Amino acid sequence: MVRPTVARVDLTAIQRNYRNIAAHLAAEAAARPFDDARGRADRALAPGLIAVVKANAYGHGAAQVARALEAAGADLLACADIEEGATLRAAGVRAEILVFGALSVSDLDGVFDGRLTPTISTPGAARAVQAAAAKYRQRLPYHLKIDTGMNRLGFRFDNLRRTLPGLLASPNLELAAVYTHFATADDPESGLFERQRLRFARALAEIDAMRGPGAPPLAAPAESLRPGRRPYVHACNSAALLRDSRVWYDRVRPGLLMYGIVPPPMASTIEIAPAIGVHSRIVAVKGVREGESAGYGAAFVAASPATIAIVPAGYADGLDLRLGGRGAVLIRGRRAPIVGSVCMDMLAADVTGLDVSPGDEVVIIGAQGSDRIDVREIAAQIGTIPYEILCRIGTRIERVY
Ligand SMILES: *Cc1c(COP(=O)(O)O)cnc(C)c1O
Numbered sequence: 168m169v170r171p172t173v174a175r176v177d178l179t180a181i182q183r184n185y186r187n188i189a190a191h192l193a194a195e196a197a198a199r200p201f202d203d204a205r206g207r208a209d210r211a212l213a214p215g216l217i218a219v220v221k222a223n224a225y226g227h228g229a230a231q232v233a234r235a236l237e238a239a240g241a242d243l244l245a246c247a248d249i250e251e252g253a254t255l256r257a258a259g260v261r262a263e264i265l266v267f268g269a270l271s272v273s274d275l276d277g278v279f280d281g282r283l284t285p286t287i288s289t290p291g292a293a294r295a296v297q298a299a300a301a302k303y304r305q306r307l308p309y310h311l312k313i314d315t316g317m318n319r320l321g322f323r324f325d326n327l328r329r330t331l332p333g334l335l336a337s338p339n340l341e342l343a344a345v346y347t348h349f350a351t352a353d354d355p356e357s358g359l360f361e362r363q364r365l366r367f368a369r370a371l372a373e374i375d376a377m378r379g380p381g382a383p384p385l386a387a388p389a390e391s392l393r394p395g396r397r398p399y400v401h402a403c404n405s406a407a408l409l410r411d412s413r414v415w416y417d418r419v420r421p422g423l424l425m426y427g428i429v430p431p432p433m434a435s436t437i438e439i440a441p442a443i444g445v446h447s448r449i450v451a452v453k454g455v456r457e458g459e460s461a462g463y464g465a466a467f468v469a470a471s472p473a474t475i476a477i478v479p480a481g482y483a484d485g486l487d488l489r490l491g492g493r494g495a496v497l498i499r500g501r502r503a504p505i506v507g508s509v510c511m512d513m514l515a516a517d518v519t520g521l522d523v524s525p526g527d528e529v530v531i532i533g534a535q536g537s538d539r540i541d542v543r544e545i546a547a548q549i550g551t552i553p554y555e556i557l558c559r560i561g562t563r564i565e566r567v568y
Contacts, residue, residue, distance in 0.1 A: 172447040172480040174566045175533070176227050180442040182239035184425050188408075189216055189240075191437045192419065195412060214415040217265060217401060219422035220255070221247035226557040227426060227443050228566045230258030236425075237262050245420060249277035256281045265310060269320055275299040278307070284343065288312040288320040293334035300339035308343035311398075313370045315363040317350040324366040327373050335377055342398045345374060345385055349414075352407035353430050360407075364414055367402060406430045409437075428553050431543055441541055444533025445560060449498070449525050451477040452518070461515055462507030466491060473519045476503065478529045481512045485559035486531070489549040490514070496529050500536025503529075532556075 193213035218241040219225075224232035233244055233255050245265040246252050252264045265284045272295035278285050279299070287293050287309045300307040311334070314321030322330050324347075335342065347367045351357035375384040383397035399417035405424035407414055410433070423430050427441035453476075455461055455469040467475075476498060482488055491509045495502040496516050503516035516529070532540060542553040 169565055169567070170479070170563070171450065172445065172478075172484060172531075172564055174226075174560055174564045175444045175446060176231065176566050176568050177440075177442045177444075178231060178235040178568055180427055180440045181227070181232055181425060182235055184427050184439040184442070185216065185218060185236055185239045185241060187438045188419075188421055188424060189213070192216075192408075192415065196415070199412060214401075215243070215418040216241065217243045217245050217418050217420040218425060219245045219404075219420055221245065221251060221267065221422070222558050225422060225426050225554065226560040228568070229254055230260075231566070231568050233258060233260045233262075243418070249274065249281065249283060252281045252283040253277055256283075270296065272296075279303050279305065284308055284310060286310045286312050286320070286346075287334060287340075288314075288322065290322075290330050290333060293337060293340070297334075297337040297340055300337075306339055306341050308341045310344040310346055311342055311374075313345060313347045313367060315347045315366040315370065316359055317348050317363075319348070321347065324370045327370060328377065331374065331377060335374075342378075344399045344401060344418075345371060346401045346420075349402065349404065349407045352404060352410055353433060355410075355432075360410070364402075364411070367414075371400060404430075406433055409433045409435050423554060423557075426557065428542055428557075431546070431553065441533070443557065443560070445480070445531040445564065446533065447478050447480050447496075447529040447531060449476045449523060449527045449529060450479050450513075451525060452523055453477065460507075463510060464508055467507035467515065467517075473517060474521070474523070475506065475515045476518045476523055476527075476529070478514050478516060478531075479512060480531060480564075481510045481514055483511045484561040484564050486514060487545075487549050487551070487556075487559075490545070493548045494545060495540065496531050497533075497535035497538055497540060498523055498527060498529050500538060502538065502540075532560075 196213040218236045220229050220233050223229045243263045245267055248268045252266055255264055267286055270285055270292055312321035313324055315324045349363055351359045371385045385400055401416055401418040402414045403419040405421045408419040427439045429435045455473045457471050460468045486509050488509050490505050494505045499521055503518045505514055506517045507515045542556040545556050546553045
């Protein structure tokens with residue numbers, strides 16, 4: 168059984184976006200001028216990707232998206248927690264899976280059961296993961312997270328000599344990568360991005376010094392990055408990778424961009440396309456007389472005789488209440504304003520003057536005719552970010568691939 172309101176997910180769009188981002192990075196890296204931070208040998212090497220599929224792949228469906236990305240060549244996926252990693256493994260994903268989030272130290276078995284790569288971001292987590300790896304008699308690769316100013320997760324950049332030695336000396340843990348996360352990559356006015364960039368570069372040098380002269384340096388040119396040669400380095404979310412190629416390092420971690428959306432207010436020349444559309448059908452058409460209201464709170468009052476179409480999608484499907492009076496849907500290729508209050512299971516659209524009938528297609532997100540309503544537009548209408556619009560597309564809405 169399929170409800171009238173469905174989300175259509177175009178997996179080939181996500182695969183194309185993934186490949187086009189990779190191709191863009193390769194072309195730019197090949198043309199990149201001499202970069203004194205990484206050395207001349209870095210020039211021709213394009214950064215790899217970490218395909219971010221956390222939060223049910225930004226609402227697109229983690230299992231299907233992860234398998235599609237794997238088929239497109241993704242060798243490293245990232246999710247938010249151990250549970251998400253387990254879901255990906257259960258879906259048959261074989262690629263390496265990085266867990267970004269803090270680990271619940273009481274449940275580290277999931278790391279080993281799911282062959283997940285944990286992020287270690289505190290000395291306490293370091294001790295717990297070391298103990299668990301010793302119990303499993305494994306040498307576990309991990310990513311080390313440095314907090315350069317986000318002040319969320321990670322070892323503080325200015326305290327590493329005190330906090331890191333225990334982790335670096337852990338006999339059952341192997342440093343696979345070092346990373347950080349930018350707080351303001353999407354804000355061109357903010358100076359914090361540049362401060363974080365410099366702090367991270369210093370942190371890498373400091374970690375090199377702590378790892379000793381025998382260890383291949385993190386700050387070395389990427390040319391020495393053959394499997395097992397040295398830990399690799401990553402820092403970029405979508406906005407950072409669009410903003411500054413100096414922080415591409417060895418891999419980048421696009422999320423939103425891979426789903427075909429440029430994080431506002433950034434712009435990009437990379438050829439990407441949105442991959443999800445939300446479609447429904449009109450279930451009723453009503454005439455409203457002048458002066459009459461419609462819906463809860465009588466929020467919509469017809470100034471003149473109006474026709475409204477009832478669409479079976481509401482806030483229980485993730486549609487924001489603030490869309491009432493602000494947003495629109497596409498019906499017969501035209502914009503029909505969302506009027507009145509969005510209900511739990513329904514909304515009303517003003518279709519006055521349009522020739523509509525029950526059963527007609529309604530596009531809530533996506534294209535119809537020559538018009539398109541995208542998540543950037545919806546986010547701007549209600550004062551939020553596209554990420555939230557995508558992640559809130561309700562679980563009640565069936566994804567059709
Ligand atoms: C979510 C996330 C990303 C991806 O961010 P986008 O802005 O969607 O590209 C990258 N890195 C980390 C650590 C994240 O949590």
